[in-house]
Amino acid sequence: NAGVTQTPKFQVLKTGQSMTLQCAQDMNHNSMYWYRQDPGMGLRLIYYSASEGTTDKGEVPNGYNVSRLNKREFSLRLESAAPSQTSVYFCASSEGGEQYFGPGTRLTVT
Amino acid sequence: GENVEQHPSTLSVQEGDSAVIKCTYSDSASNYFPWYKQELGKGPQLIIDIRSNVGEKKDQRIAVTLNKTAKHFSLHITETQPEDSAVYFCAEGYGGATNKLIFGTGTLLAVQP
Numbered sequence: 001n002a003g004v005t006q007t008p009k010f011q012v013l014k015t016g017q018s019m020t021l022q023c024a025q026d027m028n029h030n031s032m033y034w035y036r037q038d039p040g041m042g043l044r045l046i047y048y049s050a051s052e053g054t055t056d057k058g059e060v061p062n063g064y065n066v067s068r069l070n071k072r073e074f075s076l077r078l079e080s081a082a083p084s085q086t087s088v089y090f091c092a093s094s095e096g097g098e099q100y101f102g103p104g105t106r107l108t109v110t
Numbered sequence: 111g112e113n114v115e116q117h118p119s120t121l122s123v124q125e126g127d128s129a130v131i132k133c134t135y136s137d138s139a140s141n142y143f144p145w146y147k148q149e150l151g152k153g154p155q156l157i158i159d160i161r162s163n164v165g166e167k168k169d170q171r172i173a174v175t176l177n178k179t180a181k182h183f184s185l186h187i188t189e190t191q192p193e194d195s196a197v198y199f200c201a202e203g204y205g206g207a208t209n210k211l212i213f214g215t216g217t218l219l220a221v222q223p
Contacts (some may be wrong), residue, residue: 033210042116054115101155105154
């Protein structure tokens with residue numbers, strides 16, 4: 001039981017490049033979430049998915065898209081990366097109550 | 111809009127002392143208040159949570175208190191140990207099946223041996 005896994009662990013992009021962050025959970029949870037974490041700002045919700053086939057915007061969705069591929073997988077896409085998207089990205093899943101977090105992806109956009 | 115204020119931003123205590131971190135929230139409809147611990151290079155991990163129908167909850171050296179009238183909740187760690195050193199985040203949410211959380215800005219706790 002691996003919990004929540006994320007790939008890649010680290011990524012460096014140039015401004016304007018695109019990439020997809022992958023997330024998978026093996027706990028059979030319905031809900032999944034993407035957060036970004038910036039120094040001094042805590043975690044902010046980008047997008048979430050209440051169940052397979054549904055996605056909704058969180059606090060800071062601009063510049064991102066998501067796909068809930070199936071119950072296990074929830075991906076985050078940056079179509080045209082900007083330096084302001086330099087951050088640590090966390091995926092989480094839950095089935096009511098506690099959210100379980102992945103180890104994070106550290107993204108730098110130059 | 112919704113926000114959670116968390117204080118202090120840094121806290122240094124001697125091993126064996128107690129540590130208290132406080133949060134204030136704005137959404138009176140919130141009914142779920144978790145606390146997460148984040149160690150360096152890792153994702154946050156839930157350490158304790160409380161729902162609005164109780165005022166206090168304890169788990170060994172950790173306790174959380176909630177004052178819904180004042181919209182305050184606090185984390186209390188007693189008999190601190192060096193392994194308690196980490197960043198702690200409070201959050202508020204609605205506690206439903208899909209639990210959107212608003213996080214505080216974090217407290218860096220350093221326990222000096």
